[in-house]
Amino acid sequence: xxxxxxxxxxxxxxxxxxxxxxxxxxxxxxxxxxxxxxxxxxxxxxxxxxxxxxxxxxxxxxxxxxxxxxxxxxxxxxxxxxxxxxxxxxxxxxxxxxxxxxxxxxxxxxxxxxxxxxxxxxxxxxxxxxxxxxxxxxxxxxxxxxxxxxxxxxxxxxxxxxxxxxxxxxxxxxxxxxxxxxxxxxxxxxxxxxxxxxxxxxxxxxxxxxxxxxxxxxxxxxxxxxxxxxxxxxxxxxxxxxxxxxxxxxxxxxxxxxxxxxxxxxx
Amino acid sequence: xxxxxxxxxxxxxxxxxxxxxxxxxxxxxxxxxxxxxxxxxxxxxxxxxxxxxxxxxxxxxxxxxxxxxxxxxxxxxxxxxxxxxxxxxxxxxxxxxxxxxxxxxxxxxxxxxxxxxxxxxxxxxxxxxxxxxxxxxxxxxxxxxxxxxxxxxxxxxxxxxxxxxxxxxxxxxxxxxxxxxxxxxxxxxxxxxxxxxxxxxxxxxxxxxxxxxxxxxxxxxxxxxxxxxxxxxxxxxxxxxxxxxxxxxxxxxxxxxxxxxxxxxxx
Amino acid sequence: xxxxxxxxxxxxxxxxxxxxxxxxxxxxxxxxxxxxxxxxxxxxxxxxxxxxxxxxxxxxxxxxxxxxxxxxxxxxxxxxxxxxxxxxxxxxxxxxxxxxxxxxxxxxxxxxxxxxxxxxxxxxxxxxxxxxxxxxxxxxxxxxxxxxxxxxxxxxxxxxxxxxxxxxxxxxxxxxxxxxxxxxxxxxxxxxxxxxxxxxxxxxxxxxxxxxxxxxxxxxxxxxxxxxxxxxxxxxxxxxxxxxxxxxxxxxxxxxxxxxxxxxxxx
Numbered sequence: 001x002x003x004x005x006x007x008x009x010x011x012x013x014x015x016x017x018x019x020x021x022x023x024x025x026x027x028x029x030x031x032x033x034x035x036x037x038x039x040x041x042x043x044x045x046x047x048x049x050x051x052x053x054x055x056x057x058x059x060x061x062x063x064x065x066x067x068x069x070x071x072x073x074x075x076x077x078x079x080x081x082x083x084x085x086x087x088x089x090x091x092x093x094x095x096x097x098x099x100x101x102x103x104x105x106x107x108x109x110x111x112x113x114x115x116x117x118x119x120x121x122x123x124x125x126x127x128x129x130x131x132x133x134x135x136x137x138x139x140x141x142x143x144x145x146x147x148x149x150x151x152x153x154x155x156x157x158x159x160x161x162x163x164x165x166x167x168x169x170x171x172x173x174x175x176x177x178x179x180x181x182x183x184x185x186x187x188x189x190x191x192x193x194x195x196x197x198x199x200x201x202x203x204x205x206x207x208x209x210x211x212x213x214x215x216x217x218x219x220x221x222x223x224x225x226x227x228x229x230x231x232x233x234x235x236x237x238x239x240x241x242x243x244x245x246x247x248x249x250x251x252x253x254x255x256x257x258x259x260x261x262x263x264x265x266x267x
Numbered sequence: 268x269x270x271x272x273x274x275x276x277x278x279x280x281x282x283x284x285x286x287x288x289x290x291x292x293x294x295x296x297x298x299x300x301x302x303x304x305x306x307x308x309x310x311x312x313x314x315x316x317x318x319x320x321x322x323x324x325x326x327x328x329x330x331x332x333x334x335x336x337x338x339x340x341x342x343x344x345x346x347x348x349x350x351x352x353x354x355x356x357x358x359x360x361x362x363x364x365x366x367x368x369x370x371x372x373x374x375x376x377x378x379x380x381x382x383x384x385x386x387x388x389x390x391x392x393x394x395x396x397x398x399x400x401x402x403x404x405x406x407x408x409x410x411x412x413x414x415x416x417x418x419x420x421x422x423x424x425x426x427x428x429x430x431x432x433x434x435x436x437x438x439x440x441x442x443x444x445x446x447x448x449x450x451x452x453x454x455x456x457x458x459x460x461x462x463x464x465x466x467x468x469x470x471x472x473x474x475x476x477x478x479x480x481x482x483x484x485x486x487x488x489x490x491x492x493x494x495x496x497x498x499x500x501x502x503x504x505x506x507x508x509x510x511x512x513x514x515x516x517x518x519x520x521x522x523x524x525x526x527x528x529x530x531x532x533x534x
Numbered sequence: 535x536x537x538x539x540x541x542x543x544x545x546x547x548x549x550x551x552x553x554x555x556x557x558x559x560x561x562x563x564x565x566x567x568x569x570x571x572x573x574x575x576x577x578x579x580x581x582x583x584x585x586x587x588x589x590x591x592x593x594x595x596x597x598x599x600x601x602x603x604x605x606x607x608x609x610x611x612x613x614x615x616x617x618x619x620x621x622x623x624x625x626x627x628x629x630x631x632x633x634x635x636x637x638x639x640x641x642x643x644x645x646x647x648x649x650x651x652x653x654x655x656x657x658x659x660x661x662x663x664x665x666x667x668x669x670x671x672x673x674x675x676x677x678x679x680x681x682x683x684x685x686x687x688x689x690x691x692x693x694x695x696x697x698x699x700x701x702x703x704x705x706x707x708x709x710x711x712x713x714x715x716x717x718x719x720x721x722x723x724x725x726x727x728x729x730x731x732x733x734x735x736x737x738x739x740x741x742x743x744x745x746x747x748x749x750x751x752x753x754x755x756x757x758x759x760x761x762x763x764x765x766x767x768x769x770x771x772x773x774x775x776x777x778x779x780x781x782x783x784x785x786x787x788x789x790x791x792x793x794x795x796x797x798x799x800x801x
Contacts (some may be wrong), residue, residue, distance in 0.1 A: 002558055004345075004551065004552075004555075004561075006548075007433075008451075009279065009451065009649065010450075010451035011301075011303065011305060012305035012451060012546065013303065013317065013448075013450045013451055014273075014302045014317040014318070014320055014321035015299060015315040015450075016301075017271065017273075017302030017303060017321040017323040018285050018302075018320070018324040019273075019302060019324075020300045021300070021321060021322075021324035021325035021326070021329075022324050024269055024298065024325070025324070025325065028269075028298075028326070031558065032300075033544075033551060033554045033555070033558070033566075034550075035548045035552075036546055036547065036548045036551060038545060038546035038547065040451050041451070041512075042512050049404075050547065050548040052547035052553040053552070054549075054552040054555060055546055055555075057552040057553075057555035057556050057559070057668065058555035058558070058559065059558065059559040059562070062555075064715030069510055071489060072332045072484065072487065072488060072489075072708075073487020073489050074487065074489030075489075093609065103787070108565070128501070128502040128504075129487035129488075129498070129499065129500070130454075130487065130488065130499065130502045130509075131502030132502060132506070134324065134502065135412055135502075137663060142522075158446075163706070164761050181547075183547045183548060183549075184543065184544035184547055184549075184575070185546075186703075187664075201786075210318065218483070219663050220607020220608065220663035221606065221607050221608075221662065221663075221664065222605060222606075222607050222608030222609075223607075227681075230441050232663065232664065233662070234664060235662040235664045235665030235668065237662075242663070244662075245575075245576050245604055254732070275718075276718065277717075277718035278545065278568075278570065278571075278572060278717060279570055279572035280584065280715075280717045280718055281540075281569045281571065281584040281585070281587055281588040282717075282718075283568075284538065284540075284567060284569030284570060284588040285588040285591040286591075287567045288538075288567065288588060288591035288592035288596075289591050291565065291567070291592070291593065292591070292592065292593040295565075297537075299567075299571075300736060308718070308719050308779075310777050318567070337779055338756060339754065339755060339756075339758050340753065340754020340755050341733065341755075341756030342756075368552075368734065376723070395767070395768075395769040396753050396755075396766065397754065397755065397766065397768060397769045397776075398723075398773070402769075430614030440725075449615070462709035473596045486594070497543075514685055521610075532551065
């Protein structure tokens with residue numbers, strides 16, 4: 001059974017290694033895949049975004065363990081949610097919202113079940129106050145990947161936290177959004193989904209970001225020359241601003257949260 | 268069979284990839300887990316610390332390969348040590364000291380056996396002078412994970428190098444320790460184990476680090492407000508100084524090796 | 535079946551996680567190994583170098599997926615090449631040249647077959663314009679690792695792109711090469727292969743790099759004192775300049791592409 005890990009633990013301190021030791025100690029047959037461990041520390045919204053973008057490419061029968069957990073040691077709950085055959089394990093802080101939302105598109109809503117992970121029999125014998133990734137979430141994911149039914153691990157809940165989706169707004173031919181991610185290449189990813197651009201003439205679209213305006217939504221990086229800015233649909237099907245073989249974010253000085261304004265040229 | 272890797276090779280150069288190719292070529296059934304590859308170059312003490320903190324969370328029947336090896340190419344020995352069912356492969360420079368020590372707590376001392384990896388039949392055919400991780404340690408770990416008995420790989424030894432454990436010192440109610448690790452979040456980990464605090468009233472403890480004094484040993488990050496300093500017991504059960512949702516080490520200007528002084532408030 | 539991944543996608547954005555989800559969805563039995571994901575963005579030559587250095591340590595029956603792809607979305611072809619039992623999947627930009635060259639040394643030339651990956655049945659249903667690693671290369675690698683014959687995935691070709699090998703030049707006892715990689719430790723790797731030094735007296739060799747001259751080609755780092763420069767044969771069997779327990783590249787201010795001049799001392 002496949003188990004994925006998404007955390008803000010980084011790769012350097014051995015935290016993720018310890019989690020894998022715990023998982024394979026409980027379920028030696030688990031196949032563990034790292035999605036990322038470079039979520040900015042305690043940034044739940046970024047974790048939700050990066051996780052959901054990758055999670056949809058995994059097979060249905062996967063256990064996803066997501067630990068971005070500013071509330072570790074507080075009263076925040078540890079939860080597990082099953083949507084169809086897919087299982088999610090995380091702190092109850094909204095980090096699963098987008099990924100569960102993606103599942104709902106194909107699964108029968110009534111099939112979404114959630115539990116509060118409050119049965120110590122499925123935790124490590126000694127639980128620290130600072131590393132529930134190792135002591136609670138990893139063992140829960142391991143037991144679930146080994147076939148233990150969801151309801152064995154805790155009491156049913158239905159009030160798990162949903163993060164409000166910070167959607168872009170469209171008014172006529174004008175869309176106001178913002179930058180939600182800057183990837184390794186310096187490509188600027190916005191929260192303006194492809195579907196928001198419906199009906200707009202891509203050749204007349206103006207994408208404004210800072211003082212810069214990029215004209216047209218093109219097909220691919222190769223439609224412009226090296227270093228030139230380009231707007232296009234990202235691999236997550238969102239509006240993206242890039243610079244061919246360069247870092248758009250560095251050249252433009254763009255940061256996460258910056259506003260993006262889409263308008264339509266008159267001509 | 269599980270094989271873990273801990274090195275100072277980093278993730279970028281493909282060194283670890285080559286080690287995994289060697290291991291899977293010899294034992295296709297091995298499950299390989301990375302603990303970390305970001306040990307500071309040639310820092311044996313840090314490698315020992317990060318490795319031992321994660322290693323104890325792996326099942327007993329694991330082969331751990333640890334390569335932090337400032338002496339590569341010199342006369343330092345390559346060794347393998349079996350403690351109970353757990354096997355360790357490393358250069359003979361003390362990097363295994365803490366992890367073996369942890370094993371000794373549960374295993375019968377007489378069951379610790381060690382060999383000098385001096386049988387070329389279990390190395391790669393051509394051995395470089397700079398990358399024994401690939402040419403000697405990876406093949407040794409692979410053969411051992413495949414069931415080859417320890418003594419096949421080399422001659423028995425019992426004088427493998429132990430690093431002196433740089434313990435903190437307690438005198439009455441005063442403990443003098445130092446910073447041994449700063450993690451990704453900027454949390455400051457000391458060499459003052461939880462057991463050294465036995466008998467002290469946690470509410471009256473003062474943790475001094477640089478010019479800063481943190482009062483009380485608390486339960487969890489959520490016991491203070493955002494940005495505030497807190498002393499607590501780390502996930503490795505050592506005294507830790509942190510700042511909630513912030514980097515204590517950056518704010519305090521703390522470095523590995525800095526002194527930490529624990530005293531008891533009179534009031 | 536073993537599948538390796540080499541990309542310039544980094545570890546942070548979840549790109550590699552998505553690729554692994556795709557592969558394991560198609561072939562649940564695949565064992566996936568990362569070679570590196572830190573190839574400098576769009577640097578095909580560096581990707582070729584790091585990949586080939588590690589690839590030769592994998593067993594013959596491996597599927598290697600290499601995605602360093604400045605031309606993604608353009609007319610450049612996606613290809614797969616089989617050399618003996620080893621299969622390579624990559625954009626057709628020369629990134630495989632060195633690794634295929636290494637195979638040719640042992641395999642019958644007539645056994646090298648290549649196809650253009652132009653059969654959409656073996657892609658993901660929806661292909662983005664910016665992430666063929668996930669949408670084309672990962673599924674191709676997964677199907678091939680699962681036993682689908684190469685020719686099922688596309689039409690045969692024989693004009694796949696070979697990069698000219700930027701070899702060093704030897705004239706008498708003088709060799710002119712350049713720096714092709716600087717590793718994590720700051721060791722400087724040149725394109726001067728061990729075989730180019732044939733017949734030279736190692737004790738009289740002078741390696742010039744910038745204004746510095748290093749005398750002698752030694753056996754191992756331990757032949758010099760801490761901090762001292764040393765020339766030796768690297769683990770990829772190329773001339774390397776290092777500083778024992780230090781970073782030669784940082785001290786010397788060396789960059790990739792810098793010239794390296796080997797001469798012979800008269801004395």
